[in-house]
Amino acid sequence: MIQVAVMGYGTIGSGVVEVLETNKDKITEKTGKEIAVKYILDLREFPGDPHEAQIVHDFEIIEKDEDVEIVVEAMGGVNPAYKFAKACLLAGKHVVTSNKALVAAHGTELLAIAREKNLNFLFEASVGGGIPLLRPLTQSLAGEKIEEISGILNGTTNYILTKMAREGQTFEEALKKAQELGYAERNPEADVEGYDTCRKITILTSLATGKEVNYEDVPTEGITKITDTDFKYAAKLGTSIKLFGTSRMEGNKASVYVCPMMIGPDHPLFAVNDVYNAVMVRGNTLGTVMFYGSGAGKLPTASAVVSDIVEIAGHMEDNIPTGWTNEKQPVAPMGEVTFSYFLRLAGKSADKLADVRAAFGEAETIELPEMDEFAVITGEMTEARFRKLAAAFEEDIRQTIRYTK
Amino acid sequence: MIQVAVMGYGTIGSGVVEVLETNKDKITEKTGKEIAVKYILDLREFPGDPHEAQIVHDFEIIEKDEDVEIVVEAMGGVNPAYKFAKACLLAGKHVVTSNKALVAAHGTELLAIAREKNLNFLFEASVGGGIPLLRPLTQSLAGEKIEEISGILNGTTNYILTKMAREGQTFEEALKKAQELGYAERNPEADVEGYDTCRKITILTSLATGKEVNYEDVPTEGITKITDTDFKYAAKLGTSIKLFGTSRMEGNKASVYVCPMMIGPDHPLFAVNDVYNAVMVRGNTLGTVMFYGSGAGKLPTASAVVSDIVEIAGHMEDNIPTGWTNEKQPVAPMGEVTFSYFLRLAGKSADKLADVRAAFGEAETIELPEMDEFAVITGEMTEARFRKLAAAFEEDIRQTIRYTK
Structure with a gap:
């Protein structure tokens, strides 16, 4: 049996408990082990809830219980999710989260701790909800x-x-x-x-x-x-x-x-x-x-969390490589990126198209009936070049949307 | 280093060799091992081909070479693909295939051998080409x-x-x-x-x-x-x-x-x-x-084959469970399956619609100009019931297509 703690009994957390229950047989069949929820951490009380007995208010109960091997973080936000997730990993527990804010802000560090301690930190549900991604x-x-x-x-x-x-x-x-x-x-x-x-x-x-x-x-x-x-x-x-x-x-x-x-x-x-x-x-x-x-929804997102739990159940003693290291990936400045542009310009195309084409090259023109404006789609250019060219039309441009076929 | 043999140097086989070369750095980085093609089995000669030196015509060379740990079956068809794939597994080699005919006909047996010998038989490319599925x-x-x-x-x-x-x-x-x-x-x-x-x-x-x-x-x-x-x-x-x-x-x-x-x-x-x-x-x-x-194409399909090789590289000593066992799954008779039906019937709807509705219930009617026929979409029913009802209109029915929203 693998004992799990769920932190946060909101939409996702309660969904995880529900999916673990609903698909208990399938999960046991796949993992060869029973997955049982030992604790649910939440500040609130849930009188009458079928899982009332598992509710705890003190994180340390989970952190210090060696029987808990996998912790699901479903609280959202960076704090205290970060502090708790890190403490769980340091206490030798696998961690699964649906929390994109936590992963985007601290993923690198939490993954490094997991690697070092031969544990797993998984977050399938943090992007695209239930979509296996x-x-x-x-x-x-x-x-x-x-x-x-x-x-x-x-x-x-x-x-x-x-x-x-x-x-x-x-x-x-x-x-x-x-x-x-x-x-x-x-x-x-x-x-x-x-x-x-x-x-x-x-x-x-x-x-x-x-x-x-x-x-x-x-x-x-x-x-x-x-x-x-x-x-x-x-x-x-x-x-x-x-x-x-x-x-x-x-x-x-x-x-x-x-x-x-x-x-x-x-x-x-x-x-x-x-x-x-x-x-x-x-x-x-x-x-x-x-x-x-x-991309969202209680059960689809919970289903993705449970898929991580199932994955970990097959890797209780080893770290599944994600390939996400401590190295830094610089992001290219937007000015270097290439796009076509959809532009709406004030005025009549008959008056202005020659200027627009002189600046942006052959641009497709779109006119709607009874409008004091027209639109063009430019060829591809870097954003830096586009901004430079567009500066001359600053007073005319009503909208700019990047365009791709 | 992991040595690989590719059986069949047609579209997929040559694609696999190409993808292994093109993405060599990425694959080595991911697996921590170099993947090298030692043999390419094909009956044909490939004079001038950059991989001419690896071409062999005799399957036994691959079967008996203990250095070959993964064999890619890209010959297509059931024979001799089945015989060769089975012999490779029995010789202690992992097998990857893109061959749906082989998997559909002998997947159960080949998976069982792989399980028993702690090897892998993977076939991501057999369905949906490059799509991870x-x-x-x-x-x-x-x-x-x-x-x-x-x-x-x-x-x-x-x-x-x-x-x-x-x-x-x-x-x-x-x-x-x-x-x-x-x-x-x-x-x-x-x-x-x-x-x-x-x-x-x-x-x-x-x-x-x-x-x-x-x-x-x-x-x-x-x-x-x-x-x-x-x-x-x-x-x-x-x-x-x-x-x-x-x-x-x-x-x-x-x-x-x-x-x-x-x-x-x-x-x-x-x-x-x-x-x-x-x-x-x-x-x-x-x-x-x-x-x-x-769903097809040389490189997308080859990419899926290579994804299986990469997966195996991380599981050289253990069988990755697929869950596909030796048990039999009966298939329900088509008569028990429920559909709506799009039907085209000869004649004018004005003459026949009452009969059609009496038989199939409230059915949506579609008419095209200048046609000596009309179409209806029925409500849902089992195929057995549909066939029974449709028998009365046998001479009128020009087309039946199952329908779903």
């Missing part, structure tokens, strides 16, 4: 040179953008609807400003390069400036606007960024709508593969 | 009760159906185009009759249930009866017609089948076009996830 990336694609990872990694913003695209809503209207449905927090900053996506693409990049990426170095732009007008052009163009977390890797260089992207219908992420998440991975010999599923 | 299924979803696997598992037929949908081609025209492009064989039977898909869904089902499925028990229907007229209705309905390999599991029961399916726009496999493959997996707590990518 980190394990395929570190194991199935282990021999592959990963050239690009692009993901729709945040369900809240994807829901908002889908609403805007389908129903012509403004950002504010779609956000309000998302809040009503419980998809967005009352303070939606972490989602809509791209911070959540930033943590997730940071984790994916660290796993792909094997080096620590500092999430504070990742240029991050959210979706708050995307408007219903942008989607009118998108509809006419047959394109879609999505919040991307992207990492492009070449040799030892990595460009990592979070921003809204306009994408064409042939892009593998084009049809990923509502609260769904998806990640495409391009490898040098593999070509492009895509993983799709519920 | 089998490892996520057996490892990431190990604790999950898999309820359904549905896949577009054959690139050739998906290309043909995409051509028919987009360009209004007949089956024969689209097949000819696929043959011209090298996507379809001169004898396309294995693809268009669904046999290839049948092998693949059999393998997926055996991994999901842990029991041997006999591919000869799987009801298999290809795409040769799908017509351009069917796609006219599909266009009007906003649906798509795809060749599905499906396995629905409930308790100890498994319904496994291969057939064309009409699917709605919300189905996760709706937008999978051209030669791409994709597999959706529904788990009891996970919800639905989907894996997408190139």
